[in-house]
Amino acid sequence: xxRVGIGYDAHRLVTGRALMLGGVAIPxxxxxxxxxxxxxxxxxxxxxxxxxxxxxxxxxxxxxxxxQWKGASSLIFLEQIGDLLHRQGWAVENIDASLxxxxxxxGPYLEAMRAAIGRAxxxxxxxxxxxxxxxxxxxxPGRGEGMAAMAVASxxxx
Ligand code: MG
Numbered sequence: 312x313x314r315v316g317i318g319y320d321a322h323r324l325v326t327g328r329a330l331m332l333g334g335v336a337i338p339x340x341x342x343x344x345x346x347x348x349x350x351x352x353x354x355x356x357x358x359x360x361x362x363x364x365x366x367x368x369x370x371x372x373x374x375x376x377x378x379q380w381k382g383a384s385s386l387i388f389l390e391q392i393g394d395l396l397h398r399q400g401w402a403v404e405n406i407d408a409s410l411x412x413x414x415x416x417x418g419p420y421l422e423a424m425r426a427a428i429g430r431a432x433x434x435x436x437x438x439x440x441x442x443x444x445x446x447x448x449x450x451x452p453g454r455g456e457g458m459a460a461m462a463v464a465s466x467x468x469x
Contacts, residue, residue, distance in 0.1 A: 312402060314466045317361025318376040320354040321451070330415075332458075333424025333441060334386045343458060345377035351383035351460045352410050352441070356428065356454040357388050359406065359464035364396055389431035403432055407440040408462035411452045417443045421436055455469065 328342025332349040343349030357369045366372070372379050372387055396403065405429070410417060417424070425436035446452035452459055 312468070314360045314363045314365075314401075315467075316364070316464045318355040318358030318360075318362060318462040320351045320358065321426050321457055322349045322354075323457045324353045324455060327411050330408070331385065332410065332417065333420065333425030334384070334389075335420045335423045337417075337420055339415060343425070343457075346384045347373070347380050347385050347388070351458050352408055352424070352462075353385035353389060353428070355460035355462040356406055356408050356464065357392055358407075358467075359462040360389075360392050360396065360403070360432075363464045363466045364401055365397060366395070370382070386427060386431045389428065393432040393434075396466065397433070397469075400469050401466040403438060403465045404436045404465040405438045405440070406462060406464045408442070408460060410441070410443040410458065411444065412458040413453060414446050414454050415450070417441070 321343050324341040325344045330339035331348040333352045340463040359366035359389040365399045425439045428439050451457050
């Protein structure tokens with residue numbers, strides 16, 4: 312019997328930070344603020360995976376009070392969550408995520424993101440869906456104050 316989980320995250324956009332999305336560095340004047348690399352897409356995916364397994368959230372596993380996660384690549388979170396799921400006998404059936412951001416266009420980076428996430432979790436990129444939408448100029452993503460992401464994940468017993 313399979314399980315599903317949901318994840319949501321939002322991060323503020325600031326100058327002087329590299330923009331990391333889906334584990335890929337994207338040229339940008341602004342990046343996402345965070346204790347780690349602020350990769351909003353990976354954080355939503357991480358919470359979806361953890362939720363499906365009935366685990367507590369990413370902030371509990373990797374607290375922003377812990378100096379070892381300062382500036383950390385969020386791919387490390389996914390690697391550790393992948394190991395946790397593996398130990399519990401879960402296999403990732405699929406992941407689907409949506410980025411909500413006015414810019415950049417992620418099309419050129421999509422395959423690199425799926426490859427990076429697939430590598431971190433030890434799954435085929437074909438199991439990973441990534442989409443993006445603007446917020447039509449409305450709210451904090453629309454004003455370019457930040458980005459948000461939503462994700463679902465489905466697990467099956469391996
Ligand atoms: Mg986050």
